[in-house]
Amino acid sequence: MSLVSEGAELARNRASSVDQGPSIASVSDYVALMKPRVMSLVVFTALVGIMIAPGHLHPVIGFTALLCIAVGAGAAGVLNMWYDADIDAVMRRTSARPIPQGRIAPGEALAFGIVLAAFAVGVLGLLVSWLAAALLAFTIFFYVAVYTGWLKRWTPQNIVIGGAAGAFPPIIGWVATTGSISLEPCLLFLIIFCWTPPHFWSLSLVRADDYARARVPMLPVVAGPEKTRRQILLYSIGLVPIGAAPWLLGYAHAIYGVTALLAGVLMVSFAWRVRCEREGERAERAAHDLFAFSILYLFVLFAVLLVVEGSVIGRAM
Amino acid sequence: MEEGPKRIVLSDEQKRSRRARSIAIALALGALAILFYVVTLVKGPAVLNRPL
Numbered sequence: 001m002s003l004v005s006e007g008a009e010l011a012r013n014r015a016s017s018v019d020q021g022p023s024i025a026s027v028s029d030y031v032a033l034m035k036p037r038v039m040s041l042v043v044f045t046a047l048v049g050i051m052i053a054p055g056h057l058h059p060v061i062g063f064t065a066l067l068c069i070a071v072g073a074g075a076a077g078v079l080n081m082w083y084d085a086d087i088d089a090v091m092r093r094t095s096a097r098p099i100p101q102g103r104i105a106p107g108e109a110l111a112f113g114i115v116l117a118a119f120a121v122g123v124l125g126l127l128v129s130w131l132a133a134a135l136l137a138f139t140i141f142f143y144v145a146v147y148t149g150w151l152k153r154w155t156p157q158n159i160v161i162g163g164a165a166g167a168f169p170p171i172i173g174w175v176a177t178t179g180s181i182s183l184e185p186c187l188l189f190l191i192i193f194c195w196t197p198p199h200f201w202s203l204s205l206v207r208a209d210d211y212a213r214a215r216v217p218m219l220p221v222v223a224g225p226e227k228t229r230r231q232i233l234l235y236s237i238g239l240v241p242i243g244a245a246p247w248l249l250g251y252a253h254a255i256y257g258v259t260a261l262l263a264g265v266l267m268v269s270f271a272w273r274v275r276c277e278r279e280g281e282r283a284e285r286a287a288h289d290l291f292a293f294s295i296l297y298l299f300v301l302f303a304v305l306l307v308v309e310g311s312v313i314g315r316a317m
Numbered sequence: 318m319e320e321g322p323k324r325i326v327l328s329d330e331q332k333r334s335r336r337a338r339s340i341a342i343a344l345a346l347g348a349l350a351i352l353f354y355v356v357t358l359v360k361g362p363a364v365l366n367r368p369l
Contacts, residue, residue, distance in 0.1 A: 022331050027341045060359045064352060123349075127356045 023108065029098040033081050033109055034074030034116075041298070042073040042169045045192065048302045049173025049185055051310030057177040065128045065176035069169055072120035072136045076143040076165070078113035082106055083148050087214045093207060124176075132175040139168040153215075156222040163196030164189075170302075184251050187242075191301065194242050197235045198271060199294040201228050205274070205287040229275045232290070236271035240264030243301055253308045256301075263297050270294075 046069045050062050057065070081088065081099055085106055088094035098104040117140050125133030147162030155161075167189040174185035201219055204211055205228055208220040220228040241248070243264045247257025270290040277286040327335070357364050 022325065022327055022335065023338075024331055024334050025338070026334050027337050030338075030341075058359050060355055064356060067352075119349075123352075127353070 023103075023105070025098065025104045025108070029103050030112060032098055033078045033104065033112065035077030035080075036074075038077060038166075039070050039073045041295075042166070043070045044299070045188070045302055046070075046169035046173035048306045048310060049170030049188060050177050051173075051306055052184070053174045053177035055178050061128055062176070065124060065132065065173065068120045068124035068128065068133075069136060069172055069176075071116055072124070072140055073169070075113050075116035075120055076140045078109055078116060079140070079144040080148045082109040082113055083144065084152070085109075087153075087216060090214045091207075091210045093210060128176050129179055131179060131181075132172050135168060135172045135175060139165055139172065142168075154217065156217050156219040158217070159200040160197050163193050163200075166196060167192035183249070184246065187245050187249070187251065188302075188305075190242055190245070191239070192298065194235060194239045195294065195298055198232045198239070198267070199291065199298075201232050202274060202287045202290040202294065205229070205232075206284055206291075225278070229278070233268070233271045233275045236264075236268045239267060243297075246305070251309075252305060255308050256304050259304045260301055263300055267293065267297050 043066060046066060050057060050065060081097055084094075085097075085099040088097050089100035094100070099106055099109055117137075121133050121137045121140070124136055143162070143165035147158065147165055151158040151162050170188035170192070171181060171185040174188075175181060204218040205220050205225055208218070208225065211218040212221045219231060240261065241264075243260040244257050246252035247254060247260060267290075270286075270293045273286045274283075274290050277283045
């Protein structure tokens with residue numbers, strides 16, 4: 001079935017959801033719209049930004065900043081699902097989302113996303129910092145308008161450039177504490193920015209047919225799996241020095257540096273396996289393993305930073 | 318006698334969903350009010366100071 005006819009079916013679903021009268025959407029449907037798994041990564045990286053920044057932030061203000069960043073990320077997720085409902089309807093991975101299923105009408109999702117974004121930015125500005133609020137507003141705009149509305153359907157570099165949206169939270173966290181931007185949070189930005197392509201491309205290698213059906217120009221669809229595997233390896237190799245950069249530039253303890261280097265080498269070995277395993281189930285498993293390890297990679301790097309640089313014990317080392 | 322406008326009759330599932338959504342909105346608004354109250358206590362007079 002073509003995307004056009006799938007889209008028509010979605011339109012019918014939307015119409016039937018309107019015909020049903022009052023909404024049957026549950027609270028969990030609205031939570032699902034906010035992409036809670038993506039939110040958890042955003043919250044964690046923002047927390048690291050808050051904790052490793054010099055200076056003191058009252059725990060209540062820190063919690064407020066974290067809450068606003070989380071809600072802002074949720075708003076971006078809601079607006080993404082509103083705009084991408086036609087794509088979500090034809091992809092197996094996303095077809096069970098609330099809008100394609102007709103449980104939430106697109107207009108309701110749009111209103112929900114706008115209200116959340118306005119509250120997140122407004123409260124962050126009023127209670128924490130207007131610079132942090134401005135960065136959060138820009139992040140939401142970048143994810144919704146630049147990535148979702150433009151890059152995603154236009155270029156195979158969509159997730160490379162769009163990855164910037166996911167890389168901003170540590171900077172916002174840092175700004176919430178210090179009130180200004182410096183090189184250290186920009187390094188954290190760079191780590192997430194360079195981590196995003198191998199992370200997403202390993203998933204899209206496995207889901208290439210899904211993306212092709214939805215006419216999303218992901219790299220494996222446009223350039224083929226071979227070139228994607230090469231790009232994954234190149235980005236993974238580039239990630240080794242970038243991951244260790246906070247230590248190399250003297251901002252982080254050697255414990256972080258050694259961890260980053262070891263994790264980076266492991267990431268390259270997983271990417272090498274993806275490069276070598278090209279056929280059948282073994283290729284799929286290699287891509288899946290890299291995807292899973294990439295999540296662990298980012299978590300470990302930021303967790304070590306949090307413990308070594310962000311805790312009282314770590315700062316005494 | 319003339320009939321009034323047709324009334325919408327909610328199913329049990331719609332009533333349950335509406336009640337759950339209403340409770341969630343009430344909790345969110347309550348939490349927001351508490352958050353503003355606590356932050357005002359924490360910041361004191363500085364709550365009016367909002368530098369960039």
